[in-house]
Amino acid sequence: MNGTRHEEFRAYVAERGTVLLRAATQLTSDRGEAEDLLQAALAKTYLAWDRIEDPSAVDGYVRRAMVNTQISWWRRRKLDVYPTDRLPDRPVDDDHAGRSEMRDVLSRALRRLPERQRIAVMLRYYEDMSEREIAETLGVSVGTVKSTVSRGMTRLRELMTAS
Structure with missing residues (x-):
């Protein structure tokens, strides 16, 4: 170069x-x-x-x-990774100082999703990828993407209303 x-x-x-x-x-x-x-x-x-x-x-x-x-x-x-019901304590980043309460709640809820659901939701709504694109990226079927995103969004709603 x-x-x-x-x-x-x-x-x-x-x-x-x-x-x-x-x-x-x-x-x-x-x-x-x-x-x-x-x-x-x-x-x-x-x-x-x-x-x-x-x-x-x-x-x-x-x-x-x-x-x-x-x-x-x-x-x-x-x-090698086994999910648990208990989340470890995390240090507070100075990065969060300017975030709104809703964004903070959403961020915490996203961290609590299982990794596959979190990735699927992030690709769908943060990266604005289609279900077909996500399926190709993850190497799964479109139906798997639909159900994973649906379960992830349902869980996000539950987590956000509980906060």
């Missing part, structure tokens, strides 16, 4: 890093994992930087890399 392209990439990361980290945090629900996820996605983007011709497509490329990486990680550790 020549110096100019390298500087373009650095400028992109400096400009969009915070927004991309927020998206990664919503996918993982853990700040540390989100940072790892974003770093992995940016490494893939860096390697493909010369092939990305449309500057407006870079965010989409990074987000797709994050989703694909998260799915890969999820599949790899699927057998």
